[in-house]
Amino acid sequence: MASKLRQYVDKLKPHFEKGGKLEKLHSVFDGFETFLFVPSTTSKNGTHIHDAVDSKRTMIMVVIALVPALLFGMFNVGYQHYLAIGQEVGFWDKFLFGFLAILPVIVVSYVVGLGIEFIIAQIKGHEIQEGFLVSGFLIPLIVPVDTPLWMIAVATAFSVIFAKEAFGGTGMNIFNVALIARAFLFFAYPTFMSGDAVWVRTGTTFGLGAGHVIDSYSGATVLGQVATATNPNVSLTGITGSPLGFLDGFFGLIPGSVGETSALAILIGAAILLFTRVASWKVMTSVFAGGTLMALVFNWIGPDTAAAHFPWYNHLVFGGFAFGAVFMATDPVTAARTEKGKWIYGFLIGVLAIIIRVLNPGYPEGMMLAILMMNIFAPLIDYYVVDANIKQRLKRSKTN
Amino acid sequence: MANLIKTKRGLDIPINGKAVEKVETSGLPGEFALIPDYYHGITPKLLVKEGDEVQAGSPVFFDKQFPEMHFVSPVSGRIKSINRGERRKIMSIVIENDGKMTSRAFDKPDLSKQTAGDVILQLQQAGLWAYVKQRPYDVIANPGVLPKAIFVSTFDTAPLAPDNDYVIGGQMADFQKGIDVLAKVARVNLGVKAGGKTPFSSVKNAEITEFDGPHPVGNVGIQINHVNPVNKGEVVWTINPQDVLFIGRFYNRGVVDLSRTIALTGPSVKAPRYYSTVVGAALGSLLQGKLIDGLNRIVMGNVLSGVQTDLQGWLDPYTTQISVLEDGAETHELLGWGMPRFHKYSVSGTFMTGVFENKLIRKIFGNMKYQWDTRLMGGRRAIIMSGEYDKVLPMDLYPEFLFKAMITGNIDKMEALGAYEIAPEDVALCEFVCTSKLPLQQIVRNSLDLMKKELE
Numbered sequence: 001m002a003s004k005l006r007q008y009v010d011k012l013k014p015h016f017e018k019g020g021k022l023e024k025l026h027s028v029f030d031g032f033e034t035f036l037f038v039p040s041t042t043s044k045n046g047t048h049i050h051d052a053v054d055s056k057r058t059m060i061m062v063v064i065a066l067v068p069a070l071l072f073g074m075f076n077v078g079y080q081h082y083l084a085i086g087q088e089v090g091f092w093d094k095f096l097f098g099f100l101a102i103l104p105v106i107v108v109s110y111v112v113g114l115g116i117e118f119i120i121a122q123i124k125g126h127e128i129q130e131g132f133l134v135s136g137f138l139i140p141l142i143v144p145v146d147t148p149l150w151m152i153a154v155a156t157a158f159s160v161i162f163a164k165e166a167f168g169g170t171g172m173n174i175f176n177v178a179l180i181a182r183a184f185l186f187f188a189y190p191t192f193m194s195g196d197a198v199w200v201r202t203g204t205t206f207g208l209g210a211g212h213v214i215d216s217y218s219g220a221t222v223l224g225q226v227a228t229a230t231n232p233n234v235s236l237t238g239i240t241g242s243p244l245g246f247l248d249g250f251f252g253l254i255p256g257s258v259g260e261t262s263a264l265a266i267l268i269g270a271a272i273l274l275f276t277r278v279a280s281w282k283v284m285t286s287v288f289a290g291g292t293l294m295a296l297v298f299n300w301i302g303p304d305t306a307a308a309h310f311p312w313y314n315h316l317v318f319g320g321f322a323f324g325a326v327f328m329a330t331d332p333v334t335a336a337r338t339e340k341g342k343w344i345y346g347f348l349i350g351v352l353a354i355i356i357r358v359l360n361p362g363y364p365e366g367m368m369l370a371i372l373m374m375n376i377f378a379p380l381i382d383y384y385v386v387d388a389n390i391k392q393r394l395k396r397s398k399t400n
Numbered sequence: 401m402a403n404l405i406k407t408k409r410g411l412d413i414p415i416n417g418k419a420v421e422k423v424e425t426s427g428l429p430g431e432f433a434l435i436p437d438y439y440h441g442i443t444p445k446l447l448v449k450e451g452d453e454v455q456a457g458s459p460v461f462f463d464k465q466f467p468e469m470h471f472v473s474p475v476s477g478r479i480k481s482i483n484r485g486e487r488r489k490i491m492s493i494v495i496e497n498d499g500k501m502t503s504r505a506f507d508k509p510d511l512s513k514q515t516a517g518d519v520i521l522q523l524q525q526a527g528l529w530a531y532v533k534q535r536p537y538d539v540i541a542n543p544g545v546l547p548k549a550i551f552v553s554t555f556d557t558a559p560l561a562p563d564n565d566y567v568i569g570g571q572m573a574d575f576q577k578g579i580d581v582l583a584k585v586a587r588v589n590l591g592v593k594a595g596g597k598t599p600f601s602s603v604k605n606a607e608i609t610e611f612d613g614p615h616p617v618g619n620v621g622i623q624i625n626h627v628n629p630v631n632k633g634e635v636v637w638t639i640n641p642q643d644v645l646f647i648g649r650f651y652n653r654g655v656v657d658l659s660r661t662i663a664l665t666g667p668s669v670k671a672p673r674y675y676s677t678v679v680g681a682a683l684g685s686l687l688q689g690k691l692i693d694g695l696n697r698i699v700m701g702n703v704l705s706g707v708q709t710d711l712q713g714w715l716d717p718y719t720t721q722i723s724v725l726e727d728g729a730e731t732h733e734l735l736g737w738g739m740p741r742f743h744k745y746s747v748s749g750t751f752m753t754g755v756f757e758n759k760l761i762r763k764i765f766g767n768m769k770y771q772w773d774t775r776l777m778g779g780r781r782a783i784i785m786s787g788e789y790d791k792v793l794p795m796d797l798y799p800e801f802l803f804k805a806m807i808t809g810n811i812d813k814m815e816a817l818g819a820y821e822i823a824p825e826d827v828a829l830c831e832f833v834c835t836s837k838l839p840l841q842q843i844v845r846n847s848l849d850l851m852k853k854e855l856e
Contacts, residue, residue, distance in 0.1 A: 054778020171782030
């Protein structure tokens with residue numbers, strides 16, 4: 001099979017090379033060829049053997065790590081929907097509803113993002129870079145389920161062009177591409193994205209799940225409830241008014257962005273990322289450490305608001321904190337790149353996220369802004385870490 | 401008791417084909433060649449023409465910048481051809497071996513009467529200066545600048561590297577003499593494998609430091625960084641232990657004897673072992689019948705920092721090892737990003753290597769035999785992953801930032817970040833582990849050349 005396929009690819013190849021009739025699609029062909037086969041380019045000088053890892057495999061590992069969160073998210077979308085309309089259906093019906101609700105988002109995100117990447121790669125004469133494999137998978141997971149597809153398309157296009165390609169493509173970007181897409185949505189369409197209407201799909205998906213929302217329904221997320229609460233000791237509720245606690249946040253059958261609700265699914269992803277060493281355990285643990293510490297400080301001496309009284313362990317499982325810590329803060333390109341810097345970078349993300357959650361009245365979730373903010377500061381942190389080494393070298397040369 | 405420096409950073413790559421301790425002498429080939437390109441950074445000026453008779457030790461060409469710096473014939477015979485390339489650049493000078501090995505007669509030098517300057521001049525005229533290199537820039541040392549120290553690493557930790565205890569162990573008198581000669585010029589720092597069971601531990605006239613750890617701790621550059629790092633404006637010299645023998649022989653016997661023992665290693669060698677030969681030998685006869693059939697890559701040196709060559713090639717003057725492995729240009733692996741690929745080695749966790757290399761698993765199931773070839777195994781990208789390089793470069797610097805300064809040609813930054821201390825071979829492991837498949841050794845080489853050009 002493989003050799004037949006190889007023969008076929010070899011037969012097609014001349015058409016896409018210089019002078020071939022499909023020369024304009026060279027990058028696209030190359031992208032598909034290297035997707036099918038490990039490139040057989042050999043080293044000419046320098047190191048004659050290479051580690052078998054490449055950026056494709058690295059990116060795929062992140063995608064695999066995201067799958068538990070995606071599958072759970074699909075189920076949860078269906079679960080919340082049927083809960084909202086008060087119908088009892090089986091597991092697969094719920095999953096199918098969520099699957100059909102999210103699939104178009106994934107398709108739109110990939111088609112728009114990869115389309116732009118393919119075009120730019122062709123214009124620049126580059127190989128197609130696989131960074132968007134991860135970004136395109138992240139975007140559907142960090143947006144509310146009811147975000148219109150055209151908004152997803154616009155946000156994806158914006159972030160790929162302005163947050164990534166404008167800086168030079170994968171490896172050169174300053175901001176996390178997926179987070180820029182989300183930030184774009186929240187700042188460009190605030191009237192639509194804020195409020196409680198987008199977190200649970202109450203309408204139908206491809207004609208499935210028709211019904212009327214039950215009377216006690218409220219689509220507010222937990223952090224939304226905390227932010228708008230007038231009573232410092234707010235009691236959290238699900239969409240039908242049932243009480244919610246830490247374990248609900250941990251398992252994740254609550255309203256929220258598609259992939260962020262289940263800390264458990266995220267932890268499985270974290271285990272994959274840490275086992276494959278694709279993500280930095282230093283960043284991951286220091287984000288949780290920073291968040292815990294800051295939340296404890298607010299619990300202890302914070303203002304008399306619901307957000308400040310929100311227990312530290314709840315901060316970690318509700319909202320996008322865990323998802324951001326595991327999948328967004330650890331993006332190696334936008335994080336600090338020195339080992340010392342990673343500790344500082346992660347810790348400050350955790351601290352900032354909680355500060356924004358507690359002290360900023362307009363915005364219940366702080367993780368996105370905290371990560372974007374630290375993306376800006378990551379090079380500065382590295383600058384000082386590296387500068388210490390430079391100073392030491394200078395000192396050494398003077399004392400000798 | 402010698403100082404001991406330990407490091408855990410680095411990597412010993414499990415590649416099969418280590419030479420067994422057995423030396424074969426297969427007779428010297430009929431042709432030898434001097435290739436000016438192998439002496440990085442010099443401009444050759446010929447001293448011979450086609451048809452001239454030469455002896456072992458007769459000068460063949462000299463460096464335009466330092467006319468005393470001779471490059472000599474390794475054998476006696478006749479200049480068969482001088483091959484030129486574009487713009488009449490000298491590509492190779494082929495010498496027909498007459499098999500007699502008559503040596504040019506030097507007055508046997510008396511070390512006790514020589515000053516540092518005498519030693520330097522003597523080594524240049526004997527054609528042995530080519531083996532003395534300097535940091536910064538990793539080039540043949542400038543004979544006009546005295547170093548603050550001379551570093552010799554007596555052990556090689558590169559993949560399948562020859563065991564110097566075995567190769568040099570029987571010639572310790574020549575080695576000691578070589579060290580004595582170098583010690584006339586500056587303090588000699590000897591890097592020795594930790595453990596104390598090596599003949600080098602008892603070398604006199606040198607400051608001995610023991611090193612323990614994985615490759616590249618045997619690289620002289622790493623040892624310099626730990627013992628006496630090179631600062632701006634300072635120079636240290638480095639010389640390979642087998643080349644110290646050349647100097648020792650010259651001072652002991654008054655002849656230029658460039659014979660050495662090289663290790664023929666690698667997965668594509670039928671019976672990996674040692675061969676005694678002479679610098680510049682034609683490779684064809686040396687390798688004939690010794691390789692496994694197939695498309696092979698012949699590397700002069702180790703698989704990390706060696707130079708690609710072929711059966712028509714000539715033995716590099718510096719090399720102590722030839723590695724042969726599968727080329728792999730005709731291998732096509734389907735969906736490599738998603739397959740388990742058990743026989744592939746990776747330090748990342750995205751392959752099963754971590755499991756196979758686990759001590760317990762290895763004890764139960766034995767060592768995994770990995771498949772090696774020369775493919776890059778991926779496409780070239782901008783740097784994406786962080787912290788990869790630090791794990792395999794046990795030096796006090798930030799390699800990623802240094803490489804970025806080098807890629808952008810920022811000389812001030814290179815200087816500040818420690819470019820004076822490194823040589824291409826030191827970053828070979830960084831290149832090996834790099835997910836983005838960057839040609840880091842080439843980047844370092846080009847940058848060092850740029851710095852030398854701009855700053856000298």
